[in-house]
Amino acid sequence: MPSDAEATHLPSKVILEPADQALVDGVLKRQPRALAKTITLIESTRSDHRRRAAGVLDALLPHTGDSIRLGISGSPGAGKSTFIEALGLELIRRGHRVAVLAIDPSSTITGGSILGDKTRMEHLSVNPDAFIRPSPSRGSLGGVADKTREAMLVCEAAGFDVILVETVGVGQSETTVAGMVDAFVLVQLPNAGDDLQAIKKGIVEIADVIVVNKADIDPDAAELARRQLAGALSLLRHPSPNWKPVVVALSAAKNQGIDKFWAEIERLRKALGESGELDEKRRRQAVDWMWSLIDQGLRTRFRENPKVRSELEPTSRSVAEGRTTAAAAAYRLLDFVEAAND
Numbered sequence: 277m278p279s280d281a282e283a284t285h286l287p288s289k290v291i292l293e294p295a296d297q298a299l300v301d302g303v304l305k306r307q308p309r310a311l312a313k314t315i316t317l318i319e320s321t322r323s324d325h326r327r328r329a330a331g332v333l334d335a336l337l338p339h340t341g342d343s344i345r346l347g348i349s350g351s352p353g354a355g356k357s358t359f360i361e362a363l364g365l366e367l368i369r370r371g372h373r374v375a376v377l378a379i380d381p382s383s384t385i386t387g388g389s390i391l392g393d394k395t396r397m398e399h400l401s402v403n404p405d406a407f408i409r410p411s412p413s414r415g416s417l418g419g420v421a422d423k424t425r426e427a428m429l430v431c432e433a434a435g436f437d438v439i440l441v442e443t444v445g446v447g448q449s450e451t452t453v454a455g456m457v458d459a460f461v462l463v464q465l466p467n468a469g470d471d472l473q474a475i476k477k478g479i480v481e482i483a484d485v486i487v488v489n490k491a492d493i494d495p496d497a498a499e500l501a502r503r504q505l506a507g508a509l510s511l512l513r514h515p516s517p518n519w520k521p522v523v524v525a526l527s528a529a530k531n532q533g534i535d536k537f538w539a540e541i542e543r544l545r546k547a548l549g550e551s552g553e554l555d556e557k558r559r560r561q562a563v564d565w566m567w568s569l570i571d572q573g574l575r576t577r578f579r580e581n582p583k584v585r586s587e588l589e590p591t592s593r594s595v596a597e598g599r600t601t602a603a604a605a606a607y608r609l610l611d612f613v614e615a616a617n618d
């Protein structure tokens with residue numbers, strides 16, 4: 277019988293299989309192969325792999341958290357990969373190690389991917405101080421995001437101190453990414469159409485830094501766009517009490533203004549760190565993540581229940597044809613899962 281004190285704690289750490297311990301050791305020794313293999317294990321949907329991955333992550337967890345986590349979003353063509361390449365190379369020159377992870381909502385639908393293509397970021401992808409991982413190409417957006425969260429922790433344990441999570445500006449992916457990073461960056465083109473799109477979709481509200489890219493093409497237009505966006509931002513309520521969002525005009529292709537951008541990120545990091553907001557934010561994100569995993573776990577258990585599997589089709593048909601109400605059908609199916617737990 278565990279004592280009361282013990283009973284309130286989580287079960288003690290599992291002993292890892294030698295192969296998994298080797299992955300943990302390899303990641304901590306910053307071996308690229310171990311890092312890639314661990315992320316492959318994490319991305320696997322097999323339930324035995326899921327359990328192994330959870331054990332590996334548990335062992336790595338004490339070595340995580342020591343990084344700057346940035347989300348980077350923008351419409352296709354805004355210049356995200358050009359920007360990430362320029363930023364990544366600059367940060368490596370300054371002694372950082374940079375991991376780029378992608379969440380691509382298109383990959384979850386088509387299996388194809390707008391992001392994460394290896395030919396993008398051609399210099400960064402061959403740099404030993406960079407690690408680039410395309411979006412997992414299967415599963416729901418939530419599932420893909422959870423794998424990316426886990427990959428982020430593995431990268432931190434492997435000594436990457438800047439994590440860039442890239443996503444493309446469609447659907448829910450921006451809010452999903454904003455929910456796992458310290459700061460969210462929106463890359464915009466210097467034209468009003470792009471601004472309006474983002475304002476309409478509510479993305480500007482969650483941006484901590486907006487980049488007006490391609491300022492080299494027409495510096496005056498870029499400056500105008502910068503001022504207009506800054507004006508729009510000043511009217512919106514930003515979720516952070518310790519940070520006023522800023523707009524930076526730069527040219528990723530010409531490598532101009534990257535230092536100005538990074539100075540803002542360092543200022544932001546300091547403001548959130550000193551006020552305690554960063555810790556609070558990460559704590560909240562971890563609990564939200566737990567709930568996301570619980571939701572998905574329940575869904576999986578539901579779908580894998582043998583009774584549900586045989587009854588789901590006819591019951592759905594019955595609801596579609598108006599012979600059963602949605603409520604009655606849902607409760608009947610959920611009861612199968614409950615019965616399995618008795």
Ligand code: GDP
Nearest residue numbers: 351352353354355356357358490527528529530
């Ligand atoms: P992504 O789809 O958002 O990742 O955009 P890319 O980084 O692939 O860039 C789209 C196109 O814009 C490419 O042809 C880039 O060379 C170009 N581009 C990106 N940044 C700049 C920039 O700062 N100035 C100019 N003139 N072109 C750029």
